[in-house]
Amino acid sequence: MPAGPGRRRREVTAAAPRGRRSGRGAGSGAWSGFLLALPLMLFLAVLVLWPFSHLVAAAVTAPGGAAFREVLAAGRYRNALVNSLLISAAAGGTAVLLSLTPAWVLARERFPGRRLLRAAMALPLSFSGVLVGFLMVVMLGRIGAVPELLRWLTGRGLLAGAAYTSAGLFAAYLYFEVPRAVLTLEAAFRSFPSDLDAAARTLGAGLGERLLRLRLPLLAPALSSSFALTFSASMGSFGVALILARRFTVAPVEIYTELTGFSNDAVAGALCLLLALITVTVDRLAAARTGRRKPP
Amino acid sequence: MSRRLGILWTALIATILAAPIAITIAGAFSRSPWYGLRSEGTPVQGTGELFAYVLGLWGGNLLRSLQIVAVVAPLALLLGAPAAYAFRRRPFPGSRWVEAAAVTPLAVPGIALALALIETAGGAPRFALLAAGHLVYTVPLVVKTVGNALESHDPRLEAAARTLGAGRIAIVRRLVLPLLAPALVLSALLVFAVSWGEFNVSFLLATPSVQTFPAALYLTYTTNSFPVAAAATLVFLLPVVPAVAAIQALGGAELQRGAQP
Secondary structure (H helix, E strand, O other): OOHHHHHHHHHHHHHHHHHOOOOOOOOHHHHHHHHHHHHHHHHHHHHHHHHHHHHHHHHHHOHHHHHHHHHHOOOHHHHHHHHHHHHHHHHHHHHHHHHHHHHHHHHHOOOOOHHHHHHHHHHHHHOOHHHHHHHHHHHHOOOOHHHHHHHHHHOOOOOOOHHHOHHHHHHHHHHHHHHHHHHHHHHHHHOOOHHHHHHHHHOOOOHHHHHHHHHHHHHHHHHHHHHHHHHHHHHHOOHHHHHHOOOOOOHHHHHHHHHHHHOOHHHHHHHHHHHHHHHHHHHHHHHHHHHOOOOO | OHHHHHHHHHHHHHHHHHHHHHHHHHHHHOOOHHHOOOOOOOOOOOHHHHHHHHHHHHHHHHHHHHHHHHHHHHHHHHHHHHHHHHHHHOOOOOHHHHHHHHHHHHHOOHHHHHHHHHHHHOOOOHHHHHHHHHHHHHHHHHHHHHHHHHHHOOOHHHHHHHHOOOOHHHHHHHHHHHHHHHHHHHHHHHHHHHHHHOOOOHHHHOEOOEOOHHHHHHHHHHHOOHHHHHHHHHHHHHHHHHHHHHHHHOOOOOHHHHOOO
């Protein structure tokens, strides 16, 4: 199974020189490939590499790395980073746990209404962050649907304004993370070799043993990649927090405030770099883990 | 038993995800006396008038978003599809590295890219800067989608066409493009879905005269009454729902990586 795509890729490279019409040097296929990818490379160099190297240069050449020291010293900036890390990690883990069963059900079971449930899971994927923030206000704002329902049931305004607390941000992160985790895990569950599970059962393995010693190791890459995906999505999420973060702050909103409120470009740049460093590292680690079986 | 519980749990989560959307849509059509004149100071009483009011407020942003998509979609396909073909069919030294670099921007927070773009090219026309920001998050999706499609096709088809005497242009026009047509359509839909909802890059890059529709959503959420905000949300959702449905039907797994909330 792991050898499948890899073998095919080798075939491709082998077929390219053989299939060429005229025998112009062995590098011709590679040259045409280079030319085809050249616009993309220029695009990446101009719009990603250059801007970010500029940002790095500005942060590093500042006297004594002052901006980084300021960000990492105890205070508002470090709090924003820590808030982001904690809420994103907690929400990412919770989202993966909540998504296990729906992903399994959507991947393996056939029942009426399955397509509708799947569509409901997929729709929030394309939502703008501000829209997710607004939906959270609709549900948990000061006159949100849930507090109004609870007021009608109990006569007290429970949970009113919860959207604007860190618990509200956690719930909002879950709102866009669960669909991401469900669809990522669903793809993995679909290719899960159930005959192995059946074989383990005939050999007398109970459900607990099969979970721990068969399913978990087999699904570990999918679990870690869906956590990486949800974690870095919420680390970088700006729109949601812009609507909801009133009494506390998270890194993307802090960047925005520093830039527009205080023109503090140095601190904003350092925060941006730290944030990008975290999300890109997590993403690449997860890609390296699954990359042995699939190209990036 | 456990099967039924699993389906119930799935249905519960889907319901929780759908509930706020349903309430918002209902809000755009409800007529409650405490909304007053939709609390906007203008007589926005009927549903038709409400939507006319919303379009009057944010029509410019809507048009700007459509312009951005119209520019970004063809450019993203032109940049991404040939490169994906090169990575799969004409690999060159270092092409694996370029491919990894091409999908890495998806993991970079939008606000970080926006700041980097402003600091280096802040003087460029804002429309171009916005389009550039959208391209950075859509080109990787094209590279992935087209790359996956190429992986599922047998490369020997092209070799066979060549031995039968087909030239390069004929192979591209009559073999590669028809085979890749579904992937190209899927790519265009993904570009649309991501670009239409893009906020994290756009909000910082936007100026009062060059703003996209999600920026309008932010403004309406923070300044307008609930019915107006709900109607604007509905205008946003109208093209998204069929696009996401089509993406799901075509098996587009890239959406969960592409759109940044």
